Amino acid sequence: QVQLEESGGGLVQAGGSLRLSCAASADIISGAVMAWFRQAPGKTRELVAAISKSGTRFHATSVAGRFTIARDNAKNTLYLEMNRIIVEGTAIYYCAAGRAGGPPLILSIEKYDLWGQGTQVTVSS
Numbered sequence: 001q002v003q004l005e006e007s008g009g010g011l012v013q014a015g016g017s018l019r020l021s022c023a024a025s026a027d028i029i030s031g032a033v034m035a036w037f038r039q040a041p042g043k044t045r046e047l048v049a050a051i052s053k054s055g056t057r058f059h060a061t062s063v064a065g066r067f068t069i070a071r072d073n074a075k076n077t078l079y080l081e082m083n084r085i086i087v088e089g090t091a092i093y094y095c096a097a098g099r100a101g102g103p104p105l106i107l108s109i110e111k112y113d114l115w116g117q118g119t120q121v122t123v124s125s
Helices: none
Strands: 004-007 010-013 018-024 033-039 046-051 057-059 067-072 077-082 091-098 119-124
Antiparallel strands (some): 004 018, 033 046, 033 091
């Protein structure tokens, strides 16, 4: 069974840094559009960043310049480097894979068909 497993979440002070990882149980990272989403308490799940198979990146306006998505196909791992984290960044962070093909970058949540269980990031002021 193909799975995605996030790690690296935790408690961080505002202004600090974290690196999230998403490990795939099979060779899917290289063949899929990958993304990080987050869901804050009481809010809908939102796209944080996405990366195409060729490495083209998208970052949401709210995190651009502070977060960076990256992939290591050889390690079947997706990363999210988070710097200058703000309190509003408190959420469960999920990695997701869009394996059905289509545009190089997928920004619609409905197109992602494989999800991890999420990792909690809590930002203290």
